[in-house]
Amino acid sequence: MSDQSYEPSMVLATKTFDVVGTRPVRHDGADKVTGRAIYGADVTLPGLIHGAVLRSPHAHARIKSIDTSKAEAHPQVRAVVTSADIADAGDKTVDLGEGLTRLAFIRNNVLARAKVLYRGHAVAAVAAASVHDALEALNLIEVEYEPLPPVLTAPEAMKEGASLLHDDLTTTELGKPTDKLSNVASHFRHEKGDIEKGFADADLILEKEFDTSTVHQGYIEPHNTTALWNNDGRIQIWTSTQGPFTIRDTTAAILEKPVSQVRVTPTEIGGGFGGKIPVYIDPVAALLSKKSGHPVKIVMSRADVLEGTGPTPGSHIKVKMGVKNDGTMVAAQASLAYEAGAFPGAMVIPASMCVFAAYDIPNVTIDGYDVVVNKPSTAAYRAPGATNAAFATENIVSAMAEKLGVDPLDLRLNNASKKGTRRADGPKFPRIGCVEVLEAMKSHPHYSAPLEGPNRGRGVAIGFWFNAGLPSACNIAVNADGSITLVEGSPDIGGTRTSIAMQAAEVLGLPIENVSPSVVDTDSVGYTAVTGGSRVTFATGLAAIRAARDVRDQMIKRAARIWGVDADTVEFEKGVFISRNGTENRMTFAELAPQLAATGGPIVGRAGVNPPGVGGSFAGNIVDVEIDPETGKVTILRFTAFQDAGKAIHPSYVEGQMQGGSAQGIGWALNEEYFMNPDGKMMNSSLLDYRMPTSLDLPMIDTCIIEVANPGHPFGARGVGEANIIPPPAALAHAIHNAVDIDMRRLPMNPVAVMEAIWQKNGVTD
Amino acid sequence: MPRKVQVQTKLNGEQVEFLCEPRQSLLEVLRDELGLTGTKEGCNDGNCGACTVMFDGRIVTSCLVLAVEAEGKEITTVEGIAAGNELHPIQQCFLEGAALQCGVCTPGILVAAKALLDQDSNPSEEKIRFWLANNLCRCTGYDKIVRSVQAAAEKMQEAR
């Protein structure tokens, strides 16, 4: 346990503001500490009935027949649906706001068509008076399966002659479609410079292979939805989601409804981390509602969450890097084979953008493979793909430093990416904070603190995430008492409604208590992309800033009209309208607000953005561990997280993101994995055995916020939600190596894995 | 259909009565029959702590308690922590200390933390972590939660 006093540190803060950078209590706070906040499972409607989903027991099988007659005859059952109730998706594509995908992949995942592709794949659903009746009725549905051999890892799925999941999936090879039926949906490559020449120039070449296991986002609140297919044909959905517009658009596409007939209300959400972007149960609940004439609520069980939603890819990664004796990196090569799960779309492209992003290397080749396997269809998990990749790259970088006899942070600093460094996937970096994060790590007291005792070691690692922009909208209305109401469409998972309100307050010179923010449904605000991609504080914040400026500009014109002066002569400084036009006229925001109705009408400001100028974020860790040589248990003695936030709008919530991502990274590193038996059944589908970190597993997580302002945002903000999950597994592997001289190449590094590595090192055999 | 059982219990300081099926858990009845949705379901098998309530002076996972067992007992949920309109120090410290992000684990953690502070006015960091070890949080990494419990302990001591 750590014993240092709590002093959040800010490095390189270059500007101070009135509201931005302070730590107000969040607007939804009272509701959330009293149990009043309405999460999805708390929703109730008159006539509500309950749905349950029947899931495949097989990892891979053909569906020969489904007989629902006995379930339909159950006295409490009001409706039954199967895949036959949904239209075929054909070749349609849909934009989920994070790239285009084939609708069939989603529709066939929502309810299996012809084949089940993983244990947990949804096959049918019922709605009944109570959830107990619905679960009973599931047992009455008779499904005849023809089991097929499953493939469970990328290397297995890529072999010639491997059992194929799809009879129409061909490999897109280096951008070109082929006729090759395969489990490899695509193979792409990024190239920079001349990789052969690069390795020829190297004095030291290191090459290793790594494996990472499937892990789940682990949000505490299971998926839930309540759907009403109303008598006028309009569908209303209340759901726990990161993206109400995504749910609306995808549900409408699956059910062949125009989006104008679907309204999605995002309820408060108990965690997402990427796993609550895809659609699972909303179209099913809507169909059950249509058939029964009742609103239908479905709440997933924890086992269904683990087996039937979207964990992150397991992966098989090869990395080879070359460096000169003077510490200059000259070549880097990676092969990233990622498990997509049942349908294509593994997050291997983002992985390829991040794997070597931290280093300025002239010769780089990256091969990425998107491979389907008989596991749940993967979804995004906080910086998807990058954590796996960093586990590989950072291992090799630290090993290089060790072999060259140089400090591991110095080696990184000497090769660190800067503004103008060209990434392997093409573009040059704008202003970024890689160097600043490394320097903060080097100068932090943790790095030079003595660490004594046997089986103890210190590790470091860094990572990069590019962050997203994407569309957001915001409306602001001025109240007669000088306060404002702010309406936006980004589900608030970690305090963002407040950080968005703070940005509007800053523009208008208002105290934060005078801003009333709300997250609203898809009928009440303009299109807003998902809460994800570390985008909300940046992009929805930018929308709020522009809406606030729109308010300011309209009020300037109004003050000018009241004073009878030209609007050009009116300025707005720190909440006061001033006209310097011979005599000076002054009016505060609160003095002007009550006059609006009588001087032209209410003022509403609005903005819609899809901003460029996204700033990527670098993150780093220093971690001290102690290994128990008898059990392989890894105890974390001290952990410090570093991250470039650009500008921490609300520092407490930036620290919170850094600490939360670190904790997830630690779980990923030391214990979490899907234990699959050879039949593709997850043997640990409960929170007892899918063991995430508890309060007793972690020390205090100290944070160091670096602020290298993002030129693309008025306050300099960079997204911070994701990059923090990238370094922990790599940093822990480094620390474990320094503690007991073993080289961990597999995740998780659980006690069994650590002991086996120690025994192997000591030449111990059975 | 199974016959419902009539249960009388003291809930958040008030006598209440409800009907339930023998197979229903206390968690289900609190949420679906009594309309107290503050207590959350995360796993329904006692492994996440989101459903933590006080049950005759002990903290329990209400998903593993049958509703019929509530007969004659005293139960406190998150809805019973605030004194009327005034937040309890633990709630206030959680807000000021930003000890919640998504907030879904918060009700269970508040009940558990209050139970700790009611019996130990100055718990060590280790004791706080041990006491909260059955309350999973996936968002915060527990740092600000532990610090907020420490702050609440201090605040409650000052009030004495």
Added chain:
Amino acid sequence: MATVFIPGSMRDLTGGQAEIEVHGSTVRDIVDELDVAHPGVKDWLVDGNRLKPSLSVAVDGVVSPLGLLQDVEGNSEVHFVAAIAGGC
């Protein structure tokens, strides 16, 4: 003249060239110009009157949400990258 970086998977359309200098004041102009000298490039990049949804364009390192409508200065670098906006 803007410099267009040709993605590896498109280089057989440009005779193997990885960097090509092109005139144009918008990305659309540039794509049209490229297609004159290297037929097939436009079909590869464009769907109707927008960039293929799987692609984004980055001008001087900044991914532009305006796609074909994005202005391009002389001396700019233009990259076509996968339209992955971010994870979660």
